[in-house]
Amino acid sequence: MQEHRRSYVPALGFHWLTRMYDPVVAVLLKEEKFKRALVNQAGLKPGHRVLDLGCGTGSLTIMLKRACPTATVVGLDGDPAVLAIARAKIAAADVHVELQEGLAFAPPFAPASFDRVVSSLVFHHLTTEDKRRSLARVRELLRPGGELHITDWGQAQNPLMRLAFLSVQALDGFRTTTDNVRGRLISFMQEAGFTEVAETHRAMTPLGTLSRYRAIAPT
Template sequence: MTRPTPYIPALRFDWLTRFYDPILRATLKEEPLKRRLVEQVGLRSGQRVLDLGCGTATLTIMLARACPEAEIVGLDGDPRALAIGRDKVARAGLRVELHEGIAQEAPFPPASFDRVVSSLVFHHLDTDAKRAALARARDLLRPGGELHVLDWGRAGSTLMRLAFLSVQLLDGFRTTGDNVRGRLPALIAEAGFEGVAETHRARTMFGVMSLYRATRP
């Protein structure tokens, strides 16, 4: 019997993963949103950051470029996305570690990161998996460390709610419902983070993308 894959691939189906980068570039405000996220993370020399669900490592590479003296680690469940990411990292000539693993069980020592960053991953997780991944992120952060999340957020209007149906049809209603109902901040707070804030909202052709920040007490 084959076990179900413990993650949803970037575009739901394995065969679409190789088209993920060009599709994202063409359809979402990927570059400006990820740039804003990198600015918000504000990495400093010597800090250690985990990109949780790094996929094809676009954000991971942006973080490494923003602060080459920081230690950048990426984790993703999908070996196909990681293979694309490793190739991009090698071509960019950057020092970045990419690991295969599941966010809820991220295999790093407690309190070993200054920042945990995640982009477009939480809408792939059902509520229990979101809770488990957030609890793991909290444990991996040092006291005072920060969580920064970019993902689909509260729709806020009928137009944005309707636009988001296309994402829900692709990625599933079970995993995306918390996002569009605006429940991510509450889930982050429930996992033991403080100062949870939505710092930015951007309307896109598929719905609202939100940027969040929170601190591990």
């Protein structure tokens, strides 16, 4: 359990801030808009099995299910406290999705068991090694031709965005966030064996550059 506790950074960097996560993200990041764009990019089809990796409080998980009610949507997160919030939101939203506690680099699922893996604001919580091994596991979880869609902090577009991102780094730590601001997620996805890896969108926010990515599991 001790190793499990050390293996993830909570939603806002500190456990005591987790309750504040939803209002902070809604106001500072136009959450509905950027998550809607991620859901649209994921292009869910009826019957798909979809994993929300690092689902947090479940907002994206609910949006994925509502976008495609016949898809099976599963949320995975390492933090039992954030999953408790997600459970309450999912019950209030009256949707059926499955939540599991587990770590991104040791997901408790069979190989080739998902058509889509979608992840929002999670990879900047992972060390370089954990980013690499999580992406390798995600590739194994996807069926051939399955797709990974990520929104996370990306390479700063300009000095102002680099400065703004210092606020995220102060909260979540420099060790896990530096890869993001250097734009290294793309090369990590390529190293994990994904094809057609691309940054599909980049937006300026009060907290830095938010990037959207797409990658395909080889057939």
